Amino acid sequence: xxxxxxxxALALVLCLSLSIPASAAFHDLTIITPDGETINDxxxxxxxxxQGDVLTLNGTKDLDIFIGASPTIVLAPGSKNTLTALTxxxxxxxxxxxxxxxxxxxxxxxxxxxxxxxxxxxxxxITSMKLEDGLTVTGGxxxxxxxxxxxxxxxxxxxxxxxxxxxxxxxKPAMYVRIAPAAGASxxxxxxxxxxxxxxxxxxxxxKWAVDQKITNGKTPTTFGPGDTCTVxxxxxxxxxxxxxxxxxNERDKVVSWAExxxxxTGNLNAPCTRAMAVSYMWKAAGSPEPSKTTTFADVxxxxxxxxxxxxxxxxGITKGISxxxxxxxxxxxxxxxxxxxxxxK
Numbered sequence: 622x623x624x625x626x627x628x629x630a631l632a633l634v635l636c637l638s639l640s641i642p643a644s645a646a647f648h649d650l651t652i653i654t655p656d657g658e659t660i661n662d663x664x665x666x667x668x669x670x671x672q673g674d675v676l677t678l679n680g681t682k683d684l685d686i687f688i689g690a691s692p693t694i695v696l697a698p699g700s701k702n703t704l705t706a707l708t709x710x711x712x713x714x715x716x717x718x719x720x721x722x723x724x725x726x727x728x729x730x731x732x733x734x735x736x737x738x739x740x741x742x743x744x745x746x747i748t749s750m751k752l753e754d755g756l757t758v759t760g761g762x763x764x765x766x767x768x769x770x771x772x773x774x775x776x777x778x779x780x781x782x783x784x785x786x787x788x789x790x791x792x793k794p795a796m797y798v799r800i801a802p803a804a805g806a807s808x809x810x811x812x813x814x815x816x817x818x819x820x821x822x823x824x825x826x827x828x829k830w831a832v833d834q835k836i837t838n839g840k841t842p843t844t845f846g847p848g849d850t851c852t853v854x855x856x857x858x859x860x861x862x863x864x865x866x867x868x869x870x871n872e873r874d875k876v877v878s879w880a881e882x883x884x885x886x887t888g889n890l891n892a893p894c895t896r897a898m899a900v901s902y903m904w905k906a907a908g909s910p911e912p913s914k915t916t917t918f919a920d921v922x923x924x925x926x927x928x929x930x931x932x933x934x935x936x937x938g939i940t941k942g943i944s945x946x947x948x949x950x951x952x953x954x955x956x957x958x959x960x961x962x963x964x965x966x967k
Contacts, residue, residue: 650676653685655705658749662951665850665893668702672952673943678702678726679817679848681734685730687745690714694799696756697848700821705730706737710746712783712787721753723819725801729764733796740776741794744787752800755958760798761790770795815845822847824957827964836862837960854890856899856959860906863963897927899962900940904930907966912936918948939965 650671652660664671668681676688679697684704690711696702700722707728710716720726728742750772752758761768762893768790775794776785788795813829822828824847831837836859840846854873869916877887883905894902904910904926912932921931931948935941941960943949954962 634717649689651687655683665955668700670848670850670955672955673949677848677955678724679910688718691717693719693721694726694728696720696722697817698723698820698822699816700724702726704728705742706733707743708745712746716746716748717751718749719751719753720746720756722756723754723802725799728760728798728800729796731764731829737796739794739797740785741787741789742796743798744775744785744794745784747785750786755803756800757803758788758798758800760788760795762793762796764797766790766797767799768795770798787937792896813845815839815843817844818847818957822957823948824961827961828957830967831859831960832963836963837956844954847955849956851894851899851954851956851959853887853892853894853898854892855956856902856954857885857890859959860902860961864906864965893953894959896940896948896952896954897921897931899959900934900952901927901930903939903962903966905934907933918942919946919951921948921950936963937966 649661650664652666652669654660660666666681668679669684670677670679674689674691675693675695675699676686677695679700679702680768681702681704685706686704687708689709691714692709702724704726705728709718730737730742733742752921758770759767760770770788770790772786773789775787775789778785779782788798813825813832814829818825818828828845828847832839837855840849857880858872858876859945861872861879865879877890880887880902885902885905909926909929910933912929913936914932916932916935917928918931921927927950931950943952
């Protein structure tokens, strides 16, 4: 309920262009799509994923994003991303924003609302802002400007004194911001021949292993889709191949039969695979071993099998919680995360 109230309050802030009240604390990702739909109850969408306060952008278009305290934004290799606004901050937290990766991010709104006109397209209750991996920021007052921007105070709330920090050119908030690798920078080296998997990606070794073992391959000859949501069908196929070798003939039927023999529900193969599903499937594929100790999280129901599966996964070093107290059982898994789980298990 607290989560929903915070999201509702944020929606009102954005719609009415009001200042964020002193009592507000927004930790979650809120996205407003081009058609005005507000999304705040999912961890992935078209061209983006959000996992453990890390927002990965991989070709997203024309979204308005509010991201909570101290996020890391990753621009997937070679990706081109556009936002109409990027707002960050939480009135009760330190707000250190980090942007990394080797893609491009353009923030521009041809029809800015009152808040954006006053504070710019990239602003918020920001403590610090850090660009990594050689990324640079340019922009200005109109689309295509290439002025050097600086992070500075762009507005102070006359009621509560909150200082809104944003990118500015001179004394005016930037209405166009471009964050991208410096001009002339060489393209990042890639892993396993995929243009969207940098050699220094946390998924690189796992993806190369999975391809070498014929557990999976790219979505296209040149892209793997590491940030794309993994479906139940995908993970069961990966697990089947890891356990039985690459299939021949009608592999889908063999995968379903094998999964059902392990007591895995195959009723909705096209559903996104959650973290709870992933560790449960892997645990059953491993023979449902008894963990040596029980690991509990506040957001995991007291289901014996699920607790055993999560305890086993933590014990094996396959995955751990998204925080010290939360496992994120309902968070969707990406293709990169799933092959990494398998790689660690093997």
